[in-house]
Amino acid sequence: MAIMRVGERDRQPLRVFISYTRGDEAFRQELEEHLSPLVVAEEVVILQDRDIRAGTQWEQRIVQLLDSADVILALISPLYFHSSFCVKTEMPRALERASTTGVLLIPILLRPVEWQGTAISAFQALPAEALPISKWEDRDDAYRSVVKGLREAMRDRSEALEEAFQPAPAVPPPSKPGGTPANAYDFTHPATAFFRGRTQELTRLCNAIRAGRSVAVFGLQRVGKTSLVERAIEVVTADAGGAAPLMIRIDMFAQWESFRSVLDFFNVIAHELAKAEGAHPASLRELLIEAYGSSFSEYHLQDTFRGILRKSRKITGRPIVLFVDEFQEIERAFQRATGRNIPMAFDAGLMRWLGSLIKDRENILQVLLCCRFHAKDLEQRERLELFKLLELLDLGPLDEVSARSLVRDPVADAIHYDEEAVRRMLDFTGRFPYFIQYLGYEVVSRQRVLRTRQVRRRDVDDCAEEIIGSQLNESRFSVFYEDFKKIEGGQPWQVILALASLAKTERQLIGFTELAKTFGERTRLRDHGHIREILHTLALTQLIVEEKRGPETSYYFGPELLRRWLRQQAHGRVLR
Incomplete structure (x- = not known):
């Protein structure tokens, strides 16, 4: 069986959608004629909308064609901006896909129009x-220019995709007894080895680290917050060489029990500073213990630690960056300190003091935080006053x-997904890394039982139905909504449930008025x-995806698998 390799992806014909108004039909026909050599060479395939007739589903069908395109050609003229459907539906959708999915969007100027200033x-x-085109002496020359420019843009896109698809260096997955390769989608661990994309977020984070700014990365569980920060640290370190920042990492999920007092927290950081200086860690630890025990003055201990930071920066010549992963787990340490008679307890006051270091003109400490969304609730309750000092980066799919x-890529040597199967995977997962790992793991496991290396759309659909039908999978889905049960008394969770109760079909748009009414009935x-x-x-x-269609904003579920799961469990304990 032929397996499509990474380098072969760009050889598939690109799907071209032409966005135009009916008044420019003649231009569209001429353009399509000039695109014929590309069609014959199997470089492109034109997505046809000419057979779509007026009716209840024609708008939806056109949007489906637009959503499936790799290239969108917008035929610009005065009539285009006069068309309500082009301006309110096709153009916003095309702009969204160009910004979020990297689809190639190219305006083709048909007739003069004052279009500058439009998105x-x-x-x-x-x-x-x-x-x-209408201003060229020979319109054939104009269309030749369009085709030439399109070919160049497609070549640039192909090169960019080939670079993006190069597998990240990774240790080959271990083998199971009997020589059967392990399932590379193992969703019980983050997909760090298969880190992909995040170009804009990675660039922004690297620039912030280089500039000495502190950042908080927010996102759902398993969306890739830690992987993003780790990759940014790798990039910045490689670029800076000997002047790379000194990174001190604290995993609050694993270490929160270690922090009973301010001294415990300072000792962890001082230990890493001493190693960077080439000094024995005990020297700084003794200095801190002396400050802690001499007067039980928190201010004295803080000043001592501030002095240690300044001295370390001068000795090493490197900026100091404190990376706190799973920051929201710090609440557990706060709760344990409450009511316990521990001198200089590890509490919210320490975080406020860290804020003073971030504001320090000498920039003696830079902070990177990875947080789930309920950390924002924690900051408000404890008055941490920390996030307002940080650059906030929200991480989505x-x-x-x-x-x-x-x-x-994780299974490229063993499993072949056809194009429709890949699209279905993206529909079900909403492009969330964890969901891709989870559904991919189940699909591959299922195909092995069936003894086939081919994955088609029906295989993905069948596997999804099996997942949804099992009560044992609740923990797999709660990764997405657990945080929202903890925020604002669970009100965001109730909004999710209200949308699930209304959204009976895939990507069904629910208007704000109807959603707010249902939410009100559930919560008063x-x-x-x-x-x-x-x-x-x-x-x-x-x-949840937000769209402006018609007079009010509407909403639908990003991951289709989650919508189906919530509706399947509607009468069970999950939705109570």
Whole structure:
């Protein structure tokens, strides 16, 4: 059986969608004629909408075609901006896909129009020199310019995709007894070995670290927060050489029990500083213990630690970066300190003091935090006053190119997904890394039982149904909504349940008014302003997707697998 390798992906014909208004039909026909050589060479396939007739489903069908495209050609003219459907549906959707999935969006200028200042004017237009086709002496020359420019853009895209799909260096997965390769999708561990994409977030985080700014990365469980920070540290360290920041990592999930007092926290950091200085860790620890025991003055201990940081920075010549992973778990240490008679207990006061270090003009300490969303609730309750000092980075699902890579690459040597199967994987998972790992693991396990290396759409659908039908999988899904049970008394969780009760079909849009009404019936809360704030938070995660269609904003589930799971469990304990 032929297995498609990473380098062969760009050889598939690119799907081209032409966005135009019916008044420009003649231009569209001429363009399609000039694209024929690309079609014959199997470089592109044109997604046809000419057979779609007026009816209840025609708008939905056009959007489906647009969503399946690799290339979107927008035929720009005065009529295009006069078309309500082009301006309110096709163009916003095209812009969204270009920004989130890397689809190639190219405006084709048909007739002169004052289009500068519109969102789509930010994209490089064709023909050459952005001269409208109607202004060329020979229109064939204009279309040749369009095809030439399109070919160049497609080549650049192909090269970028080939680079993006290169597998990250990883240790080959271990073998199971009997020589059977282990399932590379093992979702019980993060997909760090298969880190993909996150180009914008990675660039932003690296720039912040280099500039000495402190950052908090927010996201759902298993969305890739830690992997992103680890990759940023690798990049910055490699670029800086001997002047790379001194990274001190604390995993609060694993270490919170170690922190009973401020001294415990300072000792962990001082230990790493001493190693970087080439000194014995006991020397700094003794200095801190002396300050701790001499007067039981927290201010004295803090000043001593501040002095240690300054001295270490001068000795090493390197900025000091404190990376706290799973920051929200610090609440457990706070709770244990409450009511216990421990001098200088590990509490919220320490975090406020860390804020003073972040504000210090000498920039003696830089902080990186990985947080789940309920850390924001913690900050408000404990008045940490920390996040306002940090650059906040919200991490959602992967872009489409990276998600496709995560579907295929871990099993590229053993399993072949056809195109429809990959698309179905993305539909079900919403491009969330953990969900891709989880569903991919189950799909591969199922195909092994069936003794086939081929995965088709039906295989993904059947596997998803098996997952949804099992009560044992609750812990797999709660990864997504557990945080929202802890925020604001569980109100965001109730919004999720309200949407699940209304969304009876895949990607069904539910208007704000209907959603707010259902939420109010469940909670007796009818403050629309507050409900919009909750929806905004959920939309940041892209667990719920927000769309403006018609007079009001509407919402649907990003991961289809989650919608089906919630509805399947509607009468069970999960949704109570």
